[in-house]
Amino acid sequence: MSTAVVMVEVQRGGLVESRHRGHAVVCDASGAVVAAWGDPDAVILPRSSVKMIQALPLIESGAADRAGLGVEQLALACASHQGAPLHVGKVGDWLATLGLDESHLRCGAQPTRDRDERQRMVRAEEAPCQLHNNCSGKHAGFLTLTRDLGAGPEYNEIDHPVQVAVRAAFEDVTGAASPTFGIDGCSAPNFATTMQGLARAMARFAVARPDTGDARGRAAGRLVQAMMAHPDLVAGQGRACTELMQAAEGKAAIKTGAEGVFTAILPEQGLGVALKIEDGAARASEAAIAALLVRLGVLQADDPAVRRRMAAPVTNWRGITTGEVRAVPGLF
Structure with a gap:
């Protein structure tokens, strides 16, 4: 039986219409659990919430510095961006400095999530490309490391030197x-x-x-600083990661992943947060992470970006x- 606990409720007409269950853990750097909901031992796929881990070998190997990467590129390496012109342009420029282009990516084409850009592309009958993929920054980082290592082009393969390095870093920091x-x-x-x-x-x-x-520690510190310096590159306009990081004002780096995952890094407190909504609902994971970060003192409950997620209105046509979609009181 699942040990997940109710974290978010959907209310209509004074009744609870549905519930979202999940797990959440707060740890210190020793790995000790400071607070937990559900099962700390639940095994999950963290999806894009760990892009900063996947970017560690890029920096600690020296490849990032040898390629002349700046803070913006490091933020994009951690990003699940929405394929706006801002993101597409910067990733394209990054590849060009490597003597590469969109065809060298292995992430696949994805329609842009940016409304204005999507409408422009429809009118222009322009197809999306791999630069629009929300993971194109991460893959540009993989390509940078691949070139530095002199490795083969299929950097997504499990036995490729890039992924071997990523796995080693992942297992080290997760313990x-x-x-x-x-x-x-x-x-990937x-x-x-x-x-x-x-x-x-x-x-x-x-x-x-x-x-x-x-x-490894220096690399991690640079990635955290890059994410907090450029929340607009980590996600995009209207996205939870971007808006909640902006609301945190340098107190947290926040990253979402598919299927209801969120992570948060709290440098002032030396704490890490992991959240998984069992049914994968983004509306629930956004409500829950906002509530947890209010509880931990890095977000204010009355901030508009926080209110929109902790108690998101449900509207009809x-x-x-x-x-409303509301985090349960036990989270905040």
């Missing part, structure tokens, strides 16, 4: 061997871990600093508010 992996939407391997392992990894990032410690 355990990964029991399995799945293939993500962008075709996604390694499984426990909820506690994921929270521990985020806490490792929380205590990392770009100017002190070992190579006439625009009438008919209910």
